[in-house]
Amino acid sequence: MKYDKISLPYKFSDLEPHIDAETVNIHYSKHLQTYVNNLNTIVENNPSFFVGKTLEEVLSDVNNIPEEIKLPVINQGGGVFNHNLYFSILSPTAKLLPEGELLKDINDTFGSVDKLKEQISNASIGHFGSGYGWLVINKYGVLQVMRMSNQDNPLSIGAKPILTIDVWEHAYYLKYKNVRADYVKNIWNIIDWSVVEKLYNKYKA
Numbered sequence: 001m002k003y004d005k006i007s008l009p010y011k012f013s014d015l016e017p018h019i020d021a022e023t024v025n026i027h028y029s030k031h032l033q034t035y036v037n038n039l040n041t042i043v044e045n046n047p048s049f050f051v052g053k054t055l056e057e058v059l060s061d062v063n064n065i066p067e068e069i070k071l072p073v074i075n076q077g078g079g080v081f082n083h084n085l086y087f088s089i090l091s092p093t094a095k096l097l098p099e100g101e102l103l104k105d106i107n108d109t110f111g112s113v114d115k116l117k118e119q120i121s122n123a124s125i126g127h128f129g130s131g132y133g134w135l136v137i138n139k140y141g142v143l144q145v146m147r148m149s150n151q152d153n154p155l156s157i158g159a160k161p162i163l164t165i166d167v168w169e170h171a172y173y174l175k176y177k178n179v180r181a182d183y184v185k186n187i188w189n190i191i192d193w194s195v196v197e198k199l200y201n202k203y204k205a
């Protein structure tokens with residue numbers, strides 16, 4: 001069993017001017033790759049636990065992870081899963097508004113797409129330290145905005161993540177320096193709602 005990073009469906013420079021090529025390159029090729037390598041080292045040392053399990057299954061059932069590897073799996077496995085989600089919802093040709101059932105659900109729950117984006121932005125910008133802002137389907141089947149620290153993942157509390165914004169400094173510091181708010185404001189130009197819709201429809205099915 002081995003876990004891997006997604007293949008990027010765009011070039012490092014394709015997310016400019018919103019995220020610069022060097023940041024995407026280092027973030028994907030170095031940071032994410034390190035999480036992949038560290039996770040696979042844990043897997044090599046504990047093969048029987050991981051056999052036949054997707055990473056999503058592992059992170060959805062954290063109480064079942066052997067105690068001696070629980071924290072490393074949450075950190076390294078979360079680092080792989082969270083970054084794969086993050087990079088997969090970004091696109092240089094992003095669909096900038098949701099449609100269909102997701103749009104209806106957003107309007108019912110938050111009032112409008114703009115209000116939802118404001119909530120996710122505030123959660124992401126206001127998060128203290130490293131972590132992510134999230135849009136999830138919570139364990140009651142309701143859309144919810146949340147923030148989590150480090151590489152923690154909503155799967156561990158029974159939620160299904162469909163959108164995430166990485167607010168570790170490595171995600172924006174080269175271009176935006178300390179101004180996380182500008183990075184979060186601009187990332188909406190490259191968040192592809194067609195991918196978010198697919199995840200929503202998959203989890204709602």
Ligand SMILES: [Fe+2]
Pocket residue numbers: 027031083166168170171
């Ligand atoms: Fe990151």
